[in-house]
Amino acid sequence: MIVGLLLALFLLVLVFLAFVGYKMVKPPRFVGEWTPRELGFDYDEVTIETRDGLRLSGWWVPNGEKTVIPLHGYTRSRWDDVYMKQTMEFLLNEGYSVLVFDFRAHGKSEGKYTTVGDRELIDVLSAIDWLEKNHPEKAGRIGLVGFSMGAVVTIRALAEDERVACGVADSPPIDLDRTGARGLRYFASLPEWLYHLVKPFTKLFSGARELNMLEYADRVSKPLLLIAGEKDPLVKVEEVREFYERNKKVNPSVELWVTDAPHVRTLKLHPEEWKVRVGDFLRKHL
Template sequence: MIGPFLSIIVFLVFVFIAFVAFVGYKMVRPPRLIEEWTPKDLGFDYEDVTFETEDGLKLSGWWIDNGSDKTIIPLHGYTASRWYSLYMRPTIEFLLREGYNVLAFDFRAHGKSEGKYTTVGDRELLDVRAAVEWLKKTHPEKAGKIGLTGFSMGAMVTIRSLAEIEEVCCGVADSPPMDLDRTGARGLKYFANLPEWLYLFVKPFTKLFSGGKEIHPIEYADRVKKPLLLIAGEKDPLVKVEEVREFYERNGKINPNVELWITDAPHVRTLKLHPEEWKAKVGEFLRKWVG
């Protein structure tokens, strides 16, 4: 009896490990969102561009020269791309109507960019650094001031960039995860309808496959000293308002130019639900700090 019982236990353990490994693999290999529209559909000429990260990946994007010396780089979230209609398309159009140049690109392992795995905020910092370096090298006259507008994962990278990339002058972080463990666990339920406790077992496999480090933006609350607008939604199932407020209060001790805007929206949906308020708030912030 002991032999068959142990065999069953071993088999079930094997199945469980195989399952969580598969989930971990799928989490760092997001589907690629590619659509047909381009900035031309918004009424703006553009250029398809590629630039290379310091770890050797070629990233794909659009350069939209709007005749300004100020450029905004919008940063999409996990599983999205520059084509994402929920917030990237309206953000790109808004920024162009405001008169800024726009450099929009796909993070590694998203859209048309190279890369097998996302690291959800770790090596994506290299992607932003590569975009900034490309802008400085190819269009130095357009890089007088460089701002960021990021959503979810892109908001995480926005916060990191303010601390680690000198050329970035300010940033908007919409729905930024502050603790990747908490958001990752909630994400299992949100994206895959799996129990949150499973993340404890999935997490080692996400790190194994992607090679990325854990990034918790709350740790940057004591480092960011540049203008930052945080946007948090009370109905967000992934990022709790209290977590964003903790960052805001900590950062406010060293950063007089951090702002917090709390809305009633779900994750990254303030722009969709309150487009005029979002544009007014973000527009005012960018005009103040980018010009």
């Protein structure tokens, strides 16, 4: 009887860990109702076919000669009204064309699971492919502005694709395991230590590869603006600073801006300063 109870308890624990892992890689889809027309700009609904066969849903807002692609974070979408809507409005008012889309398994895009920065790089490169094919005149100089998961992809794209000229990485998770553990507490009120038991299930469901973001500190040589918040419960300033100090050895065009904001909230708390800093950075490097 004792053996049977222990076995039943073990199976219950496995089911619970599998359920948590499944929920982590299959976040609820965030879909809103506003469109760029509310910002005063006409737009096209677009479908981007990824290099691995998915269909991503997005908007193309033709404006200036240069294009900036804003990238949302985990659990959000292009409809996010904390940072995406404001970023799009800012970029359009600055005179850039904007291509924005929902990452796989987010918003209205296809995809069963998120890989939180791994295969999402394919999404960005496929979006650039779409831009080159459909609007080559707007694809000469491309900038990225990424938030959280989108910031991870921004850093990776700078290293992986020559077509990306510069990038802004706001609240980028550098130590993905520590951020994942903190995320369990932040999103689900579960203890951080549970992450190491849940992680194998997230990899099993999503097929994601592990990323070592510090390795990219040795590879990125293009203009990069890092933004980190001292009150961020998910990404510690010290982790972003470690990336910055390491990247600075090979990249004279890297900048670090530390604020007093929580995760991806610098734009919300300090909108004018954010717009000045990001605007100056993009004008200088695009």
